Amino acid sequence: MAMDPLEVRNLIPLAGRYIHMNHAGVSPMSLRVAASIEQVVGAAVNRPYPAGWAHDEADRVRGLVAQLINGPSDSIALTRSTAHGISLLAQGLDWKQGDNVVGARGEYPANVYPWMAQAAKGVELRQVQPQGGRILPEQVFALVDARTRVVALSHVEFWNGFRVDIEAIGAECRRREILFAVDVMQSAGALRVDVGRMPIDFCAAGAGKWLMGPPGIGFCYCVPDLLKRLQPPIVGVCSVVGYDRYFEYDLTLAPTARRFEESVISILDTAALGAALELLLEVGLDAIEARVLSLSARLAEGLAGRGYELVEPWPRARAESSGIVSFRKPGGRAREVLRDLEAAHVVARTHQDFVRLSPNFYNTEEEIDRVLEVLAPEVAAT
Ligand SMILES: Cc1ncc(COP(=O)(O)O)c(C=O)c1O
Known part of the structure; x- marks a missing residue:
């Protein structure tokens, strides 16, 4: 019940x-989250590290994120922050000189700097000027042209709380074969983010706001077709298909979003995010x-x-x-x-x-x- x-x-x-x-800032910590951290600390202090502990915990928590956003857990990676997630997309695309990204003025920097950082590759960031506080589909597509690769917006704007029309913008992006990347930091946990139903190609958030988890961990979701085309900017033992075959040195990237997790994620943060998500799902x-x-x-x-x-x-x-x-x-x-x-x-x-x-x-x-x-x-x- x-x-x-x-x-x-x-x-x-x-x-x-x-x-x-101030849940749009940093949420208070629940006793459930606190207990999950204490449990990890207690276990780490009292017994040798069981093989695969952090991996198993990450698998479980990706599964909870999957329930949160109604997407497959193979398409979800755990990250440090929203900016980390968005950077995985921004850094991972095969840009061509003259490509552009359409965003908006007033977006939180986590969804601006990763795109600005592509300027050296000849990528331009175009920003819609909100009108009366709104970012409307027609304004977005007025800036879109044949070289637009990504539309990057927040689901909810952090400064005025305006919720953009994900369905209308995402559907038009799909029609034009443009990627739609959504910063869901100000919606996930508070409002439904349903990637099974919404035309979203990529989304990212951190845990410290409406998810009521600890700041310092987050997640990103990437639609399966796109996932295989993204080159992770950071790679390590966990990025590859044979992550337990250390001596083969085979850099065949995992076909799942695990390609973005170069090594173990903090087990303290993972457990805390898990407890936070379980609470939301229970309500x-x-x-x-x-x-x-x-x-x-x-x-x-x-x-x-x-x-x-x-x-x-x-x-x-x-x-x-x-x-x-x-x-x-x-x-x-x-x-x-x-x-x-x-x-x-x-x-x-x-x-x-x-x-x-x-x-x-x-x-x-x-x-x-x-x-x-x-x-x-x-x-x-x-
Ligand atoms: C819309 C939005 N995105 C992202 C963030 C935080 O970004 P990061 O998780 O990279 O610190 C905030 C924080 O205020 C935000 O309002």
């Missing part, structure tokens, strides 16, 4: 002391998405109703929404708003001149209302 989303509060000690609404991905969207809508509408200026696009449709709500206080400074929130034990953060709140499924309606009360005491008092 699925776990009640609010039961998870009992597993997050920080939820008892803070109104934690249920659809239930999580429904709560994230309903809490962020309550927050955004509450802020708008109290005269705060929502960072565009606003108003926004449910399909454009996410767990992120960014806003400005008219005539006020973001730092001051953050200070008021922090004084009330609300965990938030600022970017540029706005404040960003990002509630997760285990936050409560009462916590949202409390945040609104802190932000507009005079309104709450009437």
Whole structure:
């Protein structure tokens, strides 16, 4: 039976002391994740290393990622970060001088620098300028031409929480035989990322945000056809077909995404990511998405109703929404708003001149209302 989303509060000690609404930044650690790390440490201290331990754990956790994104586990590699995952694609393609990539302004650097780094190979990065906070398919395809190899966007933009239309952009990319790479850092764990259904060729995320795992580990997914064409920039004992035949020195790359894992992944991080994913899967991905969207809508509408200026696009449709709500206080400074929130034990953060709140499924309606009360005491008092 699925776990009640609010039961998870009992597993997050920080939820008892803070109104934690910075899941787009770094999530609090659950007791499940902590226990998984302690278990690994306990085992490592008390017995010799069992052969294949880290490999078996990585296999298990790739399987959990596969459940998260509804894709085959052979197409999933464990990574250190989103940027690591995206770099595997950016570095691994057979670029030709004059190729280009279409991205957007406002993207997090993890989905910009790996593409900029291809400039030396004659690859140009073109960036859509969001309009009214939106990145629309027609703007993307206005920059696409015959030399476009990749469209690289975030599922959810980290600054304003706008959710791009993955289906429309991905379908058009498929029609034009352009790769669609998606940074799912601000969606995976909060909103459904379903590579079985969505036209995504490659996606990547780190664990420290909505997955509620530790920062320092992540995953990438690569559609099987593309996988075989990507040359890993880093290779080692685990990259090859015969990874247990050390003395053959046969650099035949694994046909699976294991070609991207040059050696063992930190077993502490792997176990922690596994525990984090198990918790999300126990609650249920659809239930999580429904709560994230309903809490962020309550927050955004509450802020708008109290005269705060929502960072565009606003108003926004449910399909454009996410767990992120960014806003400005008219005539006020973001730092001051953050200070008021922090004084009330609300965990938030600022970017540029706005404040960003990002509630997760285990936050409560009462916590949202409390945040609104802190932000507009005079309104709450009437
Ligand atoms: C959209 C997005 N992508 C990626 C990241 C993090 O990138 P990395 O995992 O490479 O540190 C963030 C962090 O804020 C983000 O918002």
